[in-house]
Amino acid sequence: MKDRVEKVLGLLTDGAAWLGFFAAVRHVEPLYAGGFVALFLLSRVRIKGSPLVVPPLAISVLAAAAVVAAYGRMEISSVVRQGTEVLLVLTALKGFDRRTPRDYFFIQLLVVFTLAGAGILSLDWTFLPLLAAYLIQFGVAAVLLAFWSEDPGMALDRPVLRSIVLRSLWIPAAAIPVAALLFVLLPRTADPFFDLGPRRVSAVTGFTDEVVLGRVSRIQESGAVAFRVRMERLEEDALYWRGLVFDGFDGRRWTSRPDHGGFFREPIRLTGRPVAYTVFLEPSDSPVVFTLDKPRSLFLPGAWGGRNLTFSLRRPIARTLRYDAGSIVSDRLPDGRVSPERSLQVPAGLERIERLAREVAGDGGDEERRIGALLRFLSHGEYRYTIRNLPVSERPLEAFLFEHREGNCEYFASALTILLRMSGIPARMVGGYRGGYYQEAGGFYTVPQQNAHVWVEALRDRREWVRLDPTPASAETFSGTEGKGIFFRVRLVLDVFRYSWDVFVVDYDLRRQMRLFAGVANWFRKPPGMPGKGMMLFLAAMAVLAAAAVAAGLARRRGFLGGTPEARVLAAFSRRMEGLGYPRDGSRGLEEFAAAVPDPRVREEALRFVRRFQESFYRDRRLSRRDVRDLRTILEGIGKDR
């Protein structure tokens, strides 16, 4: 009945509205998100079985108010967000006035635009399942709407409705691969005319542009991804991701000076193993760009860097950033031009620490020995690594060195830097990330926020900076999944999808499109001789599928599979008779054929079958299970005693 169609449509349309909501909710003001939920729930309120009647005028006024409230703020930069907010409210409002197929179709369109708005505001991979879910429900809803608009009073019984819904699912199923192909083929432009990308910046709990000691007692571990790096697997010791150099310290706070220019003008001679890689940096409120310690090249328009080998953009990173870079895996950085004053600066009032430095490193003597002594003192002494019970104090370094003796990397690195400086060795802190989780499936490292790290660089012989990491945390802390909890591990697995999303979807542009087309053209010009392992598997899978399809087609043709029960049982009869030497000519009627069988016993049985078949079939009813069973029994008896 019509009611049934409307009920299914109502459910689907509600589902669509919520899909739009989930896609947009993270990017709109809470007022609008709350407004959507409230209006949606109100529109579903039934009083004695009847929906709440809201005068059309009230709906129009509310809609106009939503538009005015959203655009009244006149923020050109957030025009998409405001549009999405309005769309959300309109979708919920339309829920009050949902009577004709046109109303339902209109809601579907509103949701499409909401999804598009959310797509502009976010580049998150969660968009994909939401879009797929939307497409699937749209496939069914649009079909039901077509039925409804064709004849509002149409009666559809439950099996027919089920068949319609199930068949409708084939459309999105077929559309999804076509959509994937179209996504690749649709024309891209070199430079988009409008850049309506996200400007909202996610809070980063890991890496910060400044290091402040003694302020918090506990650091919340964040499994959120800082960046991903497509590269070969490296040994753990090599995985230091360089971000920022801190060299100013006031007793609590480390500051960084801009590393202005110079990098691209005067390349620094580095020796070691070269590594090329691609970074996918997640949005953050910092403009810092990370590279593998020590970077040699960086291909990122707008980035600037200097002799500290650190790089930044001029603005915080608003959307996933992709860049290629090359590094030399080395813990040394030659620097003969550095003026050591700033790297020797020590705040006043740290006499106790100064005494400690003298105790541990001694006065004068071999620089190498002093560095070794101080490093051992911190990393192999009585100090423990923790992120929980951090010293909260006005004099955090002293609290760490003499009382708590527990701290995170910031305390260890700060202490070593200051101790080195007090021993007359220029030193500085480097902020970035340590380690990462190598994803064999994608050939990339996932570096989460919780891997944010600081280490020390000491200027040895006033010639080169040497990396020192006093933090006694094991490599496991930064690369192992032991003790990290199931969520973290699931997150890592999911990260393969997110990475693929970034690489294949978000990052797909004109350059890659052209490269792909050229690759395909090349392939046709000069197909590779032997396909690779992956291709072989793919071809084998395709061959199996094709064989299965052919087998199913043959089985269907022979009546083993598919079709109506009548067709199947008739096909079985024909096969049986053919087996007995009486092939049935399609032009002859069943009875005529059976009556013409020369063998009287076979004829009798065949006629029995035919009569039993006709008895059911020609009364215009489908064969029941019992009919089919009876017919099969008769069938088995035909020619049995021959």
Next chain:
Amino acid sequence: MIRITGPGWAYLIMTLLLGLVAVNTGNNLIYLVESAFLAALAVSGLFGKRNLSRLRVELRPPEEIFAGAGHPWLLTVTNGRSVLPAFLLRVSWRGATLLIPYLAPGESTRGFLTAVFPERGRRERENVRIESRYPFGLFIRRLRMGTGGPVVVFPRPVPSDFPAALHGPPDPGAAQTADRRGHDPEVLFLREYAEGDSVRYIDWKATARTGELKTREMADAVSSPLWIPFDRVQADSLEDRISRVVHWILEARRRGVPVGLVLVGKTHPPSLDRDRVHEMLEDLALLGTGEPDPDGAGGKQTASGPPEDGGTP
């Protein structure tokens, strides 16, 4: 043929807008939405085309079709596909439509389409139009299917009194070949008074009403069949004459009186046989249309043709 519906236009405009936004922002998520909607459009087109493939339509005419009257034609639609059902078929023909929401693979459904042919004669059946807005209702896909050769539309019967002059057998030979049925002593019809009619059979009520003498033709009086000499029927026009004659033929048949028809160059002996009566009606249907009748006789007869005398009483 494809027609775009209102929702179809909305969908196309939306897809176009999304495409513009995608190109202008370079946002790949919009490209994804755009791709999804273009793909849905393409796939739905394919499903829509498939939905109308391998359908068979049979349109069986009623036994008799009279001009100007609505007659139900038996429509059978068969889904010749072995797997895919057919959805939402609207079959239209000569202004009548039948909606078939669902047709399982390999199955047939039946319904009646009532059609009116305004003019008599041999008429082409016209193609049946099948259309469907399946799957998304964005487009209406149409196709036309032939349903067989032409049909003969019998002339429209117009009730009128039976002329007295036409009563009685034209010749004894013809009378002998006639079927004889219907000997109930009941009133067959009223006709104009003719000399020699028994006063007993005059219908005084009808006479008073019309101002002319009317005689009741009694069934038992019609021991002989009814002969209708076409040329001697008085009427304003050829159409009028044909219509009157058709009415008399039908009326006689209804009463069970064998009826014979004399046309120029062709005589139909009195009969109650269905096929014989149809032959008479068919000849009348084709009269003056310039088309030869199946037997070739009387085909050249036109409304202005000179009446001939042969075979009339």
